[in-house]
Amino acid sequence: xxxxxxxxxxxxxxxxxxxxxxxxxxxxxxxxxxxxxxxxxxxxxxxxxxxxxxxxxxxxxxxxxxxxxxxxxxxxxxxxxxxxxxxxxxxxxxxxxxxxxxxxxxxxxxxxxxxxxxxxxxxxxxxxxxxxxxxxxxxxxxxxxxxxxxxxxxxxxxxxxxxxxxxxxxxxxxxxxxxxxxxxxxxxx
Amino acid sequence: xxxxxxxxxxxxxxxxxxxxxxxxxxxxxxxxxxxxxxxxxxxxxxxxxxxxxxxxxxxxxxxxxxxxxxxxxxxxxxxxxxxxxxxxxxxxxxxxxxxxxxxxxxxxxxxxxxxxxxxxxxxxxxxxxxxxxxxxxxxxxxxxxxxxxxxxxxxxxxxxxxxxxxxxxxxxxxxxxxxxxxxxxxxxx
Numbered sequence: 592x593x594x595x596x597x598x599x600x601x602x603x604x605x606x607x608x609x610x611x612x613x614x615x616x617x618x619x620x621x622x623x624x625x626x627x628x629x630x631x632x633x634x635x636x637x638x639x640x641x642x643x644x645x646x647x648x649x650x651x652x653x654x655x656x657x658x659x660x661x662x663x664x665x666x667x668x669x670x671x672x673x674x675x676x677x678x679x680x681x682x683x684x685x686x687x688x689x690x691x692x693x694x695x696x697x698x699x700x701x702x703x704x705x706x707x708x709x710x711x712x713x714x715x716x717x718x719x720x721x722x723x724x725x726x727x728x729x730x731x732x733x734x735x736x737x738x739x740x741x742x743x744x745x746x747x748x749x750x751x752x753x754x755x756x757x758x759x760x761x762x763x764x765x766x767x768x769x770x771x772x773x774x775x776x777x778x779x780x
Numbered sequence: 781x782x783x784x785x786x787x788x789x790x791x792x793x794x795x796x797x798x799x800x801x802x803x804x805x806x807x808x809x810x811x812x813x814x815x816x817x818x819x820x821x822x823x824x825x826x827x828x829x830x831x832x833x834x835x836x837x838x839x840x841x842x843x844x845x846x847x848x849x850x851x852x853x854x855x856x857x858x859x860x861x862x863x864x865x866x867x868x869x870x871x872x873x874x875x876x877x878x879x880x881x882x883x884x885x886x887x888x889x890x891x892x893x894x895x896x897x898x899x900x901x902x903x904x905x906x907x908x909x910x911x912x913x914x915x916x917x918x919x920x921x922x923x924x925x926x927x928x929x930x931x932x933x934x935x936x937x938x939x940x941x942x943x944x945x946x947x948x949x950x951x952x953x954x955x956x957x958x959x960x961x962x963x964x965x966x967x968x969x
């Protein structure tokens with residue numbers, strides 16, 4: 592997605608050869624027009640998949656997931672991160688490490704929002720090692736719903752998350768793939 | 781806002797005389813069409829205020845704030861909750877208690893996203909005691925930006941948050957005001 596590449600080149604900061612800061616367009620400040628274009632693109636790519644719900648992680652995933660759900664005309668569900676051990680039997684929960692934060696969190700979705708008859712599109716802002724995405728996939732599997740695939744705004748393809756999920760036969764659509772941040776330079780695939 | 785009242789009556793659960801569960805339309809699952817109507821209404825009420833940015837709290841505030849920012853054609857900034865003591869001098873931070881969670885969190889906004897020339901509209905999903913809203917107001921004050929006012933989806937007007945902020949001369953627009961949850965019954969103003 593050319594417009595997103597241009598905005599990343601203009602506004603992102605390379606913090607290390609592993610970390611990219613996107614907080615002026617995605618993670619802290621959000622450009623609603625750009626996000627709507629991203630939502631339209633995800634909706635276009637998954638138009639024939641009969642998606643019934645969009646699922647994402649709080650907080651940075653919510654804006655692009657909202658835009659996608661609006662375009663598809665379906666509800667959005669955002670998984671929550673919990674500090675305490677989830678004990679509520681009305682919830683699906685998965686424990687996942689966070690690459691950027693260096694901590695482990697439990698991600699939680701209320702059972703009543705994922706039904707076996709649902710067809711789920713997972714949307715997230717960034718995929719690196721894919722731990723959060725795999726946690727969401729496991730929650731979808733537990734619920735008995737079917738998975739249409741994943742839509743990711745920015746895939747860091749020098750990390751294994753996207754690749755490892757595709758290898759399982761799951762569709763992953765990335766709007767932008769970054770193959771290197773070496774020497775402070777953003778290189779797209 | 782009549783459509784929101786109807787959806788609350790259909791889908792909200794009264795958990796106690798203080799707590800209302802809105803997680804099928806706002807806090808966990810989100811109805812994008814309903815949220816867009818809310819955003820259009822906030823944008824209409826603040827149309828003449830020359831708003832340059834919308835500010836909200838992660839996570840439940842993001843959807844209605846995104847819809848409002850999209851309608852107004854301005855960026856959205858979402859404040860983050862931090863577990864660790866904020867020491868970054870590039871950030872504004874405020875310590876606030878959370879009414880529903882019974883914990884204290886630090887809410888944080890990067891300095892570079894709030895400028896003295898900005899005119900801020902704060903959007904949030906619910907106001908009860910108003911602690912989060914007051915934290916956001918203090919952050920706007922510290923930044924030197926001016927405050928157009930607050931837009932709140934659901935005001936629990938039997939609690940003091942909205943009233944105490946209006947008494948300071950700050951405009952607070954609520955789409956729905958709930959004056960009582962006594963005996964499991966939702967009563968609007």
